Amino acid sequence: MSDRSQLISAGKPFQYDKKRDAEFERLVKRYPSRESMILPALWLIQEQEGWISQEAIAYVADRIGTFASKVYEAVTFYTMYQLHPMGRNHICVCRTLSCWLRGKQEIVDYLKTEVGIIPGQISEDGKFSLEEVECLGHCGTAPVVQVNGEFYENMDVDKLKSLLATLK
Ligand code: FES
Known part of the structure; x- marks a missing residue:
């Protein structure tokens, strides 16, 4: 990607x-x-x-x-434009300092083990794609994840799990 x-x-x-x-x-x-x-x-x-x-x-x-x-x-x-096919739900995980210090890797690891995607990949069913991105501008509420353009702050694995369950 x-x-x-x-x-x-x-x-x-x-x-x-x-x-x-x-x-x-x-x-x-x-x-x-x-x-x-x-x-x-x-x-x-x-x-x-x-x-x-x-x-x-x-x-x-x-x-x-x-x-x-x-x-x-x-x-x-402009990196906000996607130049390759994406999953139906595109997940961006911030990898910059605040998010890195506050646990972004646990989120990325969860997506790898439970959803089967690493950054740059689309899940086999086409439901999810994952990308690691630079600072999303919400450092005070790190770690931050963006899904289909919506921001999710103070994210952790449990919150991510609940969020993914709501997506089609
Ligand atoms: S470092 Fe993640 S939002 Fe700024």
Whole structure:
């Protein structure tokens, strides 16, 4: 999951679904130029597919009316964009100092032994993917885990276990 220069093909063309298509059209009116829509347009893809494929980048470039290289620059620079298929539930565990000191490794170890994933992997059933990330900005309530974009603070193995049981 660390090489951000390689794009992956989804093996099929991409297009926004109805909901994202309408959202794109709503947002584009609020931006000073179509090119300034690159980041929100990428978010819409990630929201729809969970990750951003080569085909989706070409789609956004076309839709915005810019070069694919401009979209490529943005998508490979910002690490919040996922460039590979993810599990249905993407788990980010902070590995920076406060979280490291306050037990992030127990969480990672639990995910390895009980869910069968290490950072960079997707579980066999496609339900979970795991990534270790840098500081999530909530150091005072470490350790911090982010699941599908939601923050969970003062996390421990028991809380994680309960949380995972609620996810589909
Ligand atoms: S060190 Fe983990 S949130 Fe800052």
